[in-house]
Amino acid sequence: MTQYTPMIRQYLQVKADYQDAFLFFRLGDFYEMFFDDAISASQELEITLTSRDGGGEERIPMCGVPYHSAPNYIEQLIDKGYKVAICEQTEDPKQAKGVVRREVVQLITPGTVMDGKRLNDKENNYIASVTAFDDHTFGLSYSDLTTGESKVTLVTEGIQTLLNELSTIGAKEVVLPPDIEEETQKRINERNEITLSFEQESQIDSSFSHLLAALEQDKLKEASARLFQYLFRTQKRSLDHLQEVETYQISQYMKMDYYSKRNLELTETIRSKGKKGSLLWLLDETMTAMGARLLKQWIDRPLIQQKEIQKRQTVVEVLLERFFERQDLRERLKEVYDLERLAGRVAFGNVNARDLIQLKKSLQQIPVLRHLVESMENEATDELVAELDPCEDLTDLLEQALVDNPPLSIKEGSIIRDGYHDELDQYRDASKNGKSWIAELERKERERTGIRSLKVGFNRVFGYYIEVTKANLQHLEENRYERKQTLTNAERFITPELKEKESLILQADEKSVDLEYELFTAIRETVKEYIPRLQKLARLVSELDVLQCFATISEKRHYNKPSFNSERKIILKDGRHPVVEKVMGAQEYVPNDCYMDAEREMLLITGPNMSGKSTYMRQIALTSILAQIGCYVPAHKADLPIFDQVFTRIGAADDLISGQSTFMVEMLEAKNAIVNATQQSLILFDEIGRGTSTYDGMALAQAIIEYIHENIGAKTLFSTHYHELTILEDDLYKVKNVHVSAMEQNGKLVFLHKIKEGAADKSYGIHVAELADLPQALILRANEILSQLEQKEDQLSISNQxxxxxxxxxxxxxxxxxxxxxxxxxxxxxxxxxxxxxxxxxxxxxxxxxxxxxxxxxxxxxxxxxxxxxxxxxx
Structure with a gap:
């Protein structure tokens, strides 16, 4: 260290505590980076790499970004999974004795971003912590710093369930104890794009002990304490908006593993990894950002308590019946900004006057929302609206204090309304009168000198001045004007009267700006006191938004209210796949029935490729999920059991990350269902066994069918091209054959997309190839080979007989x-x-x-x- 300059030594001392982050080191108007940080940042941000003398034998690599544009560069690094430590000057350079004191004021990470383009308004930005206990359980705690939501649970079913939960919440960052097993670290990071961080301490600190008050188990407290210790240590500020930790159990909701959610395309599609084409895309008729986030949470966690499901259904039913009130409700919700994240920004200290105007406008909608819902005169909606708190005192304060269109900056004035504060009004009056005097001075000076181009101007360096072109200098009176600045074509002067007025105006402006900032920070502190009320209000408004969304989509798509039975029956009349129907159009989609009961537990589905087997299977699962989140469903009639879990094995894909083949992924997904499914579960298996040889695959498929039939008893839809398996209907009394019908017309295959009883007679694979427009010569050759193979099979069959x-x-x-x-x-x-x-x-x-x-x-x-x-x- 002694070889370096004092400033570089300071940099290295700070950097020692932030080895896993880029250190943005404030030097004047720039954030500078040195050594390896500079080399990496220049590559990641595509900025120039330079060097400087640091006191050693070699020059030090260096790069930097301007202070005013730093947020854009920070966002780029965070988007790539990096962390950024912001090191500011915490001492006035004029008063510093030696090197200016600098400290890290915040560590920005993927899980602690508070604003910027990286934040998706319609998605939570969760940071989680995982703690491994000796009894092979995991404590999982997570929080959204932007909204203050915090939850914790114990995972007792093993690491796979933990990974499913992390995938469900979409955690951007996971905080781990340093001594956690490397294999656990690897498993957490291999599938999800997660930034790993480490926190040794998990002691309960006084700064956040109140957040853990409701937790009874020590394991839950330890898991949450590790997360909060990390947040308070890295953010270095009061996080007043963090809510008391809520405990939940995974078993309280319908379970779906990572594969099932991916295969069913609940929140994103398999191909594009985007929202369009997913169930979330179809359903999202929410009007607020917080409503959209809650909708995603509900889709990820369908309910299994019939009473809670029916409570949602009742509100949806009322909203469906009251069309005009619902339309007014939607218009009012459109005017409600993101109350959750506004409250978070207030607590975090980065809220501006425009944010508070958005808060005011949002609160002004609450009385209207209450009136609209109350007019529906229903017990279910009355219960929901009773707790809608308009926070009238806060609304009045913001209305009286802030102008309607304030600037973005809170340090340049023009944000406080006239009449709010007497002293501020006096400063403004002085400034306004002074500027009027300046305008009058310009008029008089033009008359006195006869110089029509004479003007009185102002800049921050020289203050007020009288500017006269050099061609007109001869018209000025001697000894009246004091030269202040010389330009190429003009001279600038000042008079004793102008100098005196300048002092008065500038003093009034400066004091006015400083006072406005003080008043704004006081208002912000007052708003902080309302954060718990605002968060509760946000929860109620977002719930109302999601329920009106269900009513809107149910009316638009002609969905009907499902009922539930305890006999484990599936009765669907004219069911449709909700997303496919929207894409194709309701007129083109062919609806299908589904009936399953105690003697019809498993449907063995045969039929051509592309005929709709997978679509039929998926629509059963999606209908069940829609029903269990409280929405109406795409069917003329639906009477369903409440499923505790949904398992799927649909489609074929390698898992390149963990180095697993298509067939291995297929077997792992099958294993997950077979090991964990219960009689109350729903299993969808599509083409099990196709990834290996025919006899291997057929043997595995039959063994799986028999095992589910004899040992599990879950409702199962099993599609296959192994027509030999259809004889199982004779031996397994709960297995029933159904098929997707197709027909040949003029040598061409026509899909009817209709599910009928019995097994299909053949697969029509070559017909599908022909539909795909493969070369005709290839199709003819395939038919020849098929004919030969069928003849051999017939001969073999006779010999075998x-x-x-x-x-x-x-x-x-x-x-x-x-x-x-x-x-x-x-x-x-x-x-x-x-x-x-x-x-x-x-x-x-x-x-x-x-x-x-x-x-x-x-x-x-x-x-x-x-x-x-x-x-x-x-x-």
């Missing part, structure tokens, strides 16, 4: 031989006893048998011989 008959006859012959060997006369001959007497007829038959050597005969000859002897004996 003959072999089966022969084997059966051999078996029967051996049985007859055994019967003959037990005859009394045969036994007597073997024993050679004189006491045993046999008839002459029996003696004759015995002699015949002695002459025969059955073991030397062909199986068929031996069998015929024994048949003949048996016939004689019976006679």
């Amino acid at each position: 003959e072999a089966a008959v022969t084997k059966q006859k051999e078996s029967e012959a051996l049985e007859i031989n055994e019967e003959i060997s037990q005859l009394s006369f045969f036994q007597a001959e073997k024993k050679q006893t004189k006491e045993t007497t046999i008839s002459s007829k029996e003696k004759k038959l015995l002699d015949e048998l002695k002459k025969l050597d059955i073991l030397e005969m062909t199986p068929l000859d031996a069998m015929n011989t024994l048949y003949g002897i048996q016939k004689k004996l019976k006679n």
